[in-house]
Amino acid sequence: MRTERxxxxxxxxxxxxxxxxxxxxxxxxxxxxxxxxxxAYRISTVKEFPNNAKVDEVSVGGLTVRxxxxxxxREANKVELKEDDRDAxxxxxxxxxxxxxxxxxxxxxxxxxxxxxxxxxxxxxxxLKVIGGEKETAKRIRKAIPDHKGTVETKDAYIDYETMRxxxxxxxxxxxxxxxxxxxxxxxxxxxxxxxxxxxxxxxxATPKVKFDDLQKELKFAKYYLADGLTxxxxxxxxxxxxxxxxxxxxxxxxxxxxxxxxGAQKVAKELAKNYSQDVYTVETEEGAKSLINYGIKSSVxxxxxxxxxxxxAKSKEKGILYLKASNQxxxxxxxxxxxxxxxxxxxxxxxxxxxxxxxxxxxxxxxRGIFRLAYKERNVTLKGSNGDGTDYASKVxxxxxxxxxIGLHDAPWRSxxxxxxxxxxGSHGCxxxxxxxxxxxxxYIDAGTLIYVYD
Numbered sequence: 001m002r003t004e005r006x007x008x009x010x011x012x013x014x015x016x017x018x019x020x021x022x023x024x025x026x027x028x029x030x031x032x033x034x035x036x037x038x039x040a041y042r043i044s045t046v047k048e049f050p051n052n053a054k055v056d057e058v059s060v061g062g063l064t065v066r067x068x069x070x071x072x073x074r075e076a077n078k079v080e081l082k083e084d085d086r087d088a089x090x091x092x093x094x095x096x097x098x099x100x101x102x103x104x105x106x107x108x109x110x111x112x113x114x115x116x117x118x119x120x121x122x123x124x125x126x127x128l129k130v131i132g133g134e135k136e137t138a139k140r141i142r143k144a145i146p147d148h149k150g151t152v153e154t155k156d157a158y159i160d161y162e163t164m165r166x167x168x169x170x171x172x173x174x175x176x177x178x179x180x181x182x183x184x185x186x187x188x189x190x191x192x193x194x195x196x197x198x199x200x201x202x203x204x205x206a207t208p209k210v211k212f213d214d215l216q217k218e219l220k221f222a223k224y225y226l227a228d229g230l231t232x233x234x235x236x237x238x239x240x241x242x243x244x245x246x247x248x249x250x251x252x253x254x255x256x257x258x259x260x261x262x263x264g265a266q267k268v269a270k271e272l273a274k275n276y277s278q279d280v281y282t283v284e285t286e287e288g289a290k291s292l293i294n295y296g297i298k299s300s301v302x303x304x305x306x307x308x309x310x311x312x313x314a315k316s317k318e319k320g321i322l323y324l325k326a327s328n329q330x331x332x333x334x335x336x337x338x339x340x341x342x343x344x345x346x347x348x349x350x351x352x353x354x355x356x357x358x359x360x361x362x363x364x365x366x367x368x369r370g371i372f373r374l375a376y377k378e379r380n381v382t383l384k385g386s387n388g389d390g391t392d393y394a395s396k397v398x399x400x401x402x403x404x405x406x407i408g409l410h411d412a413p414w415r416s417x418x419x420x421x422x423x424x425x426x427g428s429h430g431c432x433x434x435x436x437x438x439x440x441x442x443x444x445y446i447d448a449g450t451l452i453y454v455y456d
Contacts, residue, residue: 046111052121053110055103056192061121065103073097076128079184081144082198089144094136095185098129128192130185138181148175156210161244164223166215169208176206218253225251225258230313232306234322236278236299242268242310250314265311266303272322273301281371283453285336286345286352290455293370295404297451300325334451335374335409335442337432339367342419344409344434346445353445356438357419359412362427364388367454372403374450377443383410385429393429398436399443403452407431411439 049068051061058075060068077095080088106124115122142148152172160167184197222244230242230250249264278299282291302323313320336345339360346354361367365388381400387393395414402408412418412433434442 047107049107049110050113050116050121052116052119053113054121054123055106055126057123065100065107068103068107069100072099072103072126076188076192078195079188080196081141081184082196083145083201088196091137091140091144093140093184093188094133095130095188096132098131099126102126126192128189130189134178134181134185137184138177141177141181141184145175145177148177150174154206154208156208157212157215158210159215159219159222161222161226161248164219164227164244166212166219168212169210171208172206174206175201176204179206180204217255221253221258222248228317230310230320232272232309232313232320232322234276234278235324236280238279238322240272240276240322242272246271247314250310260311260315262307262311265307265314268310269301269303269307272306273303276301276322278324283331283371285338285453285455286347287336287338287341287455290453292453292455296371296373297329297331331451334453335446337367337409337452337454338456339369339423339454340456342421342423344432344438344442346442348445354438354441356435358435359415359418359426359428359433360423361407361430362423362425365427365430367428367430367432368404368407369454369456370404372452372454374446374448374452375402375408376448377401377446379443381410383431387429397439399439401439401443401446409434409439409442411436 047064048062049055049060053059053061055068055072056076058072060071063071073096076097077093078090079093080090082088103126106126110116110122110124113122150173152174153170154172154174155170157169158167159165180199183199187194187197226244226247229244230247232240232242234240246268249267250261252259252261252264276299278294278297280291281294281297282289302325305323306321309320309323332350333348334346336347337343337358337360338345342358342360344354344356344358345352378400379398381397383393383395383397383400383406385393385406395412397410397412399411400408401410407430409432412428413436415433415435418433418435
């Protein structure tokens with residue numbers, strides 16, 4: 001009986017122990033589930049790094065992944081270059097790093113990492129992979145090392161399109177900044193916390209990338225396709241020459257023959273638009289139509305149509321056309337100087353607002369003809385120069401309005417009469433002499449940039 005009772009008591013004790021173990025296991029599971037749920041909640045809802053978190057020793061506490069990425073890019077973009085025995089120079093590099101995906105992972109880990117809620121926080125490492133910014137960094141390095149060109153600059157061989165000859169390469173002691181930049185980038189990837197980059201200049205001497213022998217075939221190509229340049233005829237009748245060098249942007253050398261570049265034609269058209277000025281303009285004046293040499297009206301080139309013409313002419317080796325846009329410049333307001341009539345007109349919006357007799361330059365000091373613009377205007381000026389007999393003169397004027405170097409309109413208080421044939425025997429030194437009251441009036445009407453026609 002005692003043995004049977006003992007066995008029953010033992011069974012009860014085991015059952016009690018099992019129930020206790022199940023309770024403990026259930027409790028642990030509940031805690032795990034709570035912690036796991038909390039962690040999942042934190043990861044899904046908290047988008048910032050905890051306050052004490054760091055990435056590669058850069059504090060990112062309170063920052064989103066994007067903000068942390070920007071900060072790390074800034075912090076990881078400083079290097080001290082130490083060349084030979086010189087003092088180190090600091091360069092703000094411009095590398096772009098591929099770290100966003102890794103940062104997302106680190107941020108998710110950081111919000112449930114207990115180290116960030118006690119002590120000084122956790123520091124996470126993020127591999128740096130340079131994915132851009134080398135060109136801009138190379139510019140910064142060149143600026144930081146002023147003598148990077150060395151005592152003798154390394155130069156590639158090139159074709160001189162004016163002489164159609166190859167200019168040989170030069171082996172100098174120029175620093176190979178591109179190679180240096182590449183090594184700096186690799187060092188940042190391998191040792192992100194290492195700021196100082198030490199190098200020997202002799203290990204980074206640039207060598208010519210293009211040599212004399214490399215250009216032999218291209219020279220033959222240039223002589224055949226580019227040597228004659230290209231001629232364009234403008235709507236105005238002017239002839240414009242495209243140089244062999246400009247044409248080399250349009251007709252490109254390849255091993256398989258010429259390629260014609262639409263982009264190159266557009267660049268040349270833009271250059272022409274910037275520099276072209278129509279030589280002669282026919283304009284309407286108060287004394288009829290006049291054809292004048294143009295110094296003041298900027299011609300407007302139709303770049304799109306001209307580029308198309310250049311491309312077509314390059315392919316056919318025939319003359320092209322420089323297309324001009326219809327002039328949209330306001331010619332209705334201007335000053336006119338009539339040499340034959342010895343008159344000055346001020347025309348505003350097509351109507352004469354001022355008309356006066358004047359005295360222009362004499363036979364040996366003719367007032368230049370053409371289309372000009374007022375350079376500026378100034379009060380109370382002393383005009384100085386030389387007389388025909390070798391003596392000097394100094395004339396004080398109250399209203400000075402120059403339009404061609406030292407030639408301009410001004411008051412001439414020393415004269416008592418104007419107009420007629422006075423200029424033929426008693427003309428000015430080239431300026432347009434005006435009655436003082438009329439000069440004052442004109443001075444008040446015009447400003448720098450006003451068109452001025454001078455015609456016979």
